[in-house]
Amino acid sequence: MIGDLILKVDGRRIVSFSELKQVVQASSGKPLLLNIWRNGMEIQKKIMPENRPIESADGKLQETLRIGIVGGFALEPERISPDIFTSLKLGILTTWKVIYSSINGLIEMVRGSISAKHLTGPIGIAHAITDVSKNGIVPFFSLVALISTGIAVINLFPLPVLDGGHLMLLAYEKIVGTMPSELFLRAFMAFGLALILCLMLFATYNDLLRIIL
Structure with a gap:
């Protein structure tokens, strides 16, 4: 009811x-x-x-x-000012949720469960930040922190150009005892750069489609 x-x-x-x-x-x-x-x-x-x-x-x-139920707001949200320890706990939990959501979202996108149309680029991020900033400084910095956490997670992926790719090469050197050849490193970095640029162009294309449509 x-x-x-x-x-x-x-x-x-x-x-x-x-x-x-x-x-x-x-x-x-x-x-x-x-x-x-x-x-x-x-x-x-x-x-x-x-x-x-x-x-x-x-x-x-x-x-x-x-189950045929439509959700709504049962109560008006209450603003609270948590102490430093509660704030630290909430910050850690929120960061973990963002990390999990970022990784899970990419996995589901690769599987095809989530459409690649949801991929957002710099234009979409700037648009979201602009909208949220109208609600005050707290939502603004909260969104910036969430975006920064998501970017940090992606930066650790084992892809060339990203920090995760450099860590993968260091791990390879530690295990094998020597770095790959110069030719391989150049090809590895070129592949990574091309992949990142393609993803950025695709995400920007999605952003422009949302604005036009």
């Missing part, structure tokens, strides 16, 4: 609608027991997830488990 607040699913506390979606997707279609706050009292209701076709980002229809 409209106004219901979902407290738990199968005994697991739910704090966001995105978390509820994750639980439903992981249910494999099995019945879920929901603890719901309705009209001042807590009730339990069993719901069976169903496969329903939805349109993906690339325009294709794919079946996804749904």
